[in-house]
Amino acid sequence: xxxxxxxxxxxxxxxxxxxxxxxxxxxxxxxxxxxxxxxxxxxxxxxxxxxxxxxxxxxxxxxxxxxxxxxxxxxxxxxxxxxxxxxxxxxxxxxxxxxxxxxxxxxxxxxxxxxxxxxxxxxxxxxxxxxxxxxxxxxxxxxxxxxxxxxxxxxxxxxxxxxxxxxxxxxxxxxxxxxxxxxxxxxxxxxxxxxxxxxxxxxxxxxxxxxxxxxxxxxxxxxxxxxxxxxxxxxxxxxxxxxxxxxxxxxxxxxxx
Amino acid sequence: xxxxxxxxxxxxxxxxxxxxxxxxxxxxxxxxxxxxxxxxxxxxxxxxxxxxxxxxxxxxxxxxxxxxxxxxxxxxxxxxxxxxxxxxxxxxxxxxxxxxxxxxxxxxxxxxxxxxxxxxxxxxxxxxxxxxxxxxxxxxxxxxxxxxxxxxxxxxxxxxxxxxxxxxxxxxxxxxxxxxxxxxxxxxxxxxxxxxxxxxxxxxxxxxxxxxxxxxxxxxxxxxxxxxxxxxxxxxxxxxxxxxxxxxxxxxxxxxxxxxxxxxxxxxxxxxxxxxxxxxxxxx
Numbered sequence: 001x002x003x004x005x006x007x008x009x010x011x012x013x014x015x016x017x018x019x020x021x022x023x024x025x026x027x028x029x030x031x032x033x034x035x036x037x038x039x040x041x042x043x044x045x046x047x048x049x050x051x052x053x054x055x056x057x058x059x060x061x062x063x064x065x066x067x068x069x070x071x072x073x074x075x076x077x078x079x080x081x082x083x084x085x086x087x088x089x090x091x092x093x094x095x096x097x098x099x100x101x102x103x104x105x106x107x108x109x110x111x112x113x114x115x116x117x118x119x120x121x122x123x124x125x126x127x128x129x130x131x132x133x134x135x136x137x138x139x140x141x142x143x144x145x146x147x148x149x150x151x152x153x154x155x156x157x158x159x160x161x162x163x164x165x166x167x168x169x170x171x172x173x174x175x176x177x178x179x180x181x182x183x184x185x186x187x188x189x190x191x192x193x194x195x196x197x198x199x200x201x202x203x204x205x206x207x208x209x210x211x212x213x214x215x216x217x218x219x220x221x222x223x224x225x226x227x228x229x230x231x232x233x234x235x236x237x238x239x240x241x242x243x244x245x246x247x248x249x250x251x252x253x254x255x256x257x
Numbered sequence: 258x259x260x261x262x263x264x265x266x267x268x269x270x271x272x273x274x275x276x277x278x279x280x281x282x283x284x285x286x287x288x289x290x291x292x293x294x295x296x297x298x299x300x301x302x303x304x305x306x307x308x309x310x311x312x313x314x315x316x317x318x319x320x321x322x323x324x325x326x327x328x329x330x331x332x333x334x335x336x337x338x339x340x341x342x343x344x345x346x347x348x349x350x351x352x353x354x355x356x357x358x359x360x361x362x363x364x365x366x367x368x369x370x371x372x373x374x375x376x377x378x379x380x381x382x383x384x385x386x387x388x389x390x391x392x393x394x395x396x397x398x399x400x401x402x403x404x405x406x407x408x409x410x411x412x413x414x415x416x417x418x419x420x421x422x423x424x425x426x427x428x429x430x431x432x433x434x435x436x437x438x439x440x441x442x443x444x445x446x447x448x449x450x451x452x453x454x455x456x457x458x459x460x461x462x463x464x465x466x467x468x469x470x471x472x473x474x475x476x477x478x479x480x481x482x483x484x485x486x487x488x489x490x491x492x493x494x495x496x497x498x499x500x501x502x503x504x505x506x507x508x509x510x511x512x513x514x515x516x517x518x519x520x521x522x523x524x525x526x527x528x529x530x531x532x533x534x535x536x537x538x539x540x541x
Contacts, residue, residue, distance in 0.1 A: 058429045084429055095297060095422050096479055108419050109430025114412060141477055157426075 008072030011036040011165050011196035012057065017066035019056045025219075026052040030066070032215050032224040034198060036164070039191040041207030041227070042200040044217035045240050050200040051087070053217065054167045057198075058084055070165055083158030083166040088150055088173060093143050100138040102153050103129050106160025128159040132186060148179030155186070166190070168199045172206065184210050204231065208253035231255060268502040277388045278498055280396050281512060284448075284455045285464050285490030287403040289472070290410055290483045291448045292465035294441055296473060297421055301466050302352055303340065303442070306359035308449040308461040310336035313362035315383050315453075316369040325383065326398070326450060333446035336362055341439050386457030386509035388498075399451045406444045410483070417441065418479055456509040464490060467516040474520075474527040489519055 010033040020026040027049045034040045042050050055061040057068055059075055059082075067074070070081050083106070103125040107117050117125075129135040132152040137145070142153060151171050158166050172180045184206065187197050191212070198215075201207060207214050207227055214230040216222045218239045223230045231253065233246050247254040268274045295304045311329035318328025336358050343354035370380060382390065391399075410417065419427040420437045428434040445465075452461045472486035497512030504511075525532050 055425075060425060060429050082429070084426060086423070086425055090425065092297075092422060096473065096477060096482055097418070097422060098478065101418075101478070102422075105419050105423070105426070108415060108427070108432070111415070113416065113432075116415065161430075 008036070010034060010069065011038065011071060012198060013067075013069040013072070014053075014057070015067040015069070017053075017056060017063045017068060019052065019061055019063045019065075021052075025064075027056070027219060029220050030217070032221045034196060034213055034215075036071070036196050037191055037194050038196050038213045039187055039211050040196070040198045040213035040215065041211040042198060042215050042217060043202070043204055043207055043239075044222075048218040048239070050217060051169055054084070054169055054198070054200060057167060058082055081163055081165060083161040083163035085151070085154035085158050085166070085168045085171060087169045088147070088154075090169075091142075091150070091154070093145075093150065095142065097142055098138065099129065099134055099140050099142060099145070099153050099156075100125065102142060103134075103138075103156045103160050106157040109161065124162065125156075125160045128156040129153075131159055132156045146179070147174050148176075148182065151175070151179075151183060152186075159190075164194070165196045165198065168197065170200055170202070172201055172203055180206070204236075204255040205253065207231075208255060228253065264503070265499075268498060273389055273391075274498065274502065276391050276393060276396050277508065278495065280391045280399050281388050281455050281494035281498060281508075282491045283396075283399050283403045284452045285468060285494045285512070285516075286487035287406055288448050288452055288461075288464040289468040289486030289490040290407055291441075291445055292469035293472070293479065293483045293486055294417065294421055295445065295465050296469045297479075300445075301462060302355055303337075304445065304449070304465040305462040306340075306355045307333045307336060307446050308453060308458045310359040310362035311446075311450055311453065312366035312383065312458055313364075313369075314366075316366035316380060319380055320369050320373060325379070326453075329383070329453060330447060330450045332362055333450055334443055337442035337446040338439070341435075341442055345435070382457075383453050384458050385507070386453070386455055386460060388455045388508045388512075389501075391454055395454060402447055402451050406448060409440070409444060413437065413440070414480070456513060460509055460513045463513040463516060467513070467520050468493065471516070471520040471523045474523040474530045490516065493519055 012034040014030055014032055017030040018025060018028045030053065042053065044050055052061060056063050075081055104117055104122065106128065107121040107125060111117060111121070126135060126138065129138055132155050134149060134152045134156055137149065142150065145153065155168070171183060175183065187199065188210070191197055208231050211227055213225065214227040215224040216230050216235055216239050222239045223235045231246060236246065236255065269278070292304070295301060311333040314328035314330070314332025315325050318325050339358055340355055343349055344351040416432055416437055419432060420434050424434050449461050452464055456464055468490035469482065469486040471489045472482045476482045476485050493516035494512050497515040498508060500506065500511040500515065501508035523531070528534060
């Protein structure tokens with residue numbers, strides 16, 4: 001008899017999570033979930049705990065309370081199921097590593113201590129660079145890249161992890177409109193291929209326009225679900241504690257302060 | 258021609274100069290390898306603090322009649338450990354913790370020295386360095402510890418690279434980031450102690466920082482930065498000892514100033530990052 005289990009219902013299932021730094025709580029009673037293959041946005045004002053939430057999903061920050069389930073399982077660092085791209089400011093762009101070196105770091109977690117990357121690891125890293133159209137620049141130093149190219153390298157590293165859930169912290173920050181558009185197209189393609197993307201961003205309109213799912217956060221989850229349902233004036237005002245205008249014109253949604 | 262050969266050969270006809278050469282070359286090469294991380298992680302202050310802290314241990318060992326290197330190594334390792342622990346707590350800034358700890362340890366050294374009646378010339382060799390008086394035992398110890406550190410860096414190269422470049426992601430990938438960072442600090446502590454006799458407490462930081470910084474201006478990867486840094490350090494040692502011999506000046510100061518001069522050359526003439534290139538005076 002086959003004992004195959006049904007695929008897990010949620011790519012990411014966060015249940016009543018509280019965490020913070022020292023004795024200061026940054027998140028309280030955070031509960032939401034995201035379906036597999038979803039392009040999901042994490043939005044909220046500065047200091048609302050977006051980065052903290054991503055770090056507790058990654059397992060870097062231990063939840064004080066509650067559960068984080070990834071594809072139905074508790075996750076520990078090193079299992080490889082979660083890819084992560086940090087905020088660009090958190091990366092040392094003057095470090096003497098090439099684009100390929102960074103992509104190859106995506107394999108390090110699976111390799112464990114001491115073992116060197118194999119030829120297969122190198123091929124996976126290179127394929128990840130091809131996937132984000134950065135293979136031509138593989139030998140460039142990371143300090144020689146444009147803002148959009150820098151984000152792509154970090155995404156390639158997450159792809160090289162062969163993770164099904166990708167967490168991205170402010171990937172659009174500092175990008176021009178064209179670079180942002182290219183990145184969103186890449187996200188959509190990845191989600192069509194079955195990757196689940198959870199993207200922390202300030203850009204509400206972009207989430208409203210292009211994303212499948214939104215989580216609105218301000219220390220706790222104010223709403224989650226389809227962007228059209230989440231981005232009501234009532235919810236946004238509760239999250240941002242000021243008046244935001246939501247304009248709907250046909251299929252398009254614009255949010256402005 | 259013969260004069261040139263004499264000029265080049267003369268210093269090495271003396272055994273103490275050969276010992277000094279081996280010791281200085283090994284120490285400066287190892288210091289450049291460890292110094293590569295010191296530079297990339299902005300740890301120059303730690304690199305200055307640990308040799309100073311080791312003086313506390315050296316002085317206590319001197320008072321107790323114990324091995325001075327062992328005393329210095331223990332003090333540097335304990336200080337490195339405390340810096341790491343306090344830095345992790347996050348209640349006191351990292352550089353503040355370093356500032357408090359190393360002067361505390363250094364002051365301990367001065368206090369202990371002030372209680373000693375005997376003349377403390379041996380101790381001052383540690384402060385200013387005295388590479389011309391290293392014994393063969395010192396040379397063997399330097400080679401053994403230096404080889405150990407280089408071996409560890411080679412074994413854990415991948416992990417050290419990842420942790421230095423992106424500690425958050427390295428931790429999320431399951432690497433023991435805290436252990437690696439402590440290991441790096443411990444290697445730094447041992448490197449500073451073997452460098453003490455060559456250049457002295459005050460100048461150790463120059464061997465950690467200057468050759469690696471010179472290499473950074475000329476290379477594109479971490480391992481080539483380490484290799485070239487080691488070569489620059491070794492070259493500075495050789496030239497520095499020639500200068501010291503022929504001009505009859507301090508060997509430690511000559512070695513450090515040669516490294517400084519090599520850095521200045523790289524700073525001006527580096528093909529990619531040099532001041533000339535960036536000012537547009539030199540075409541590609």
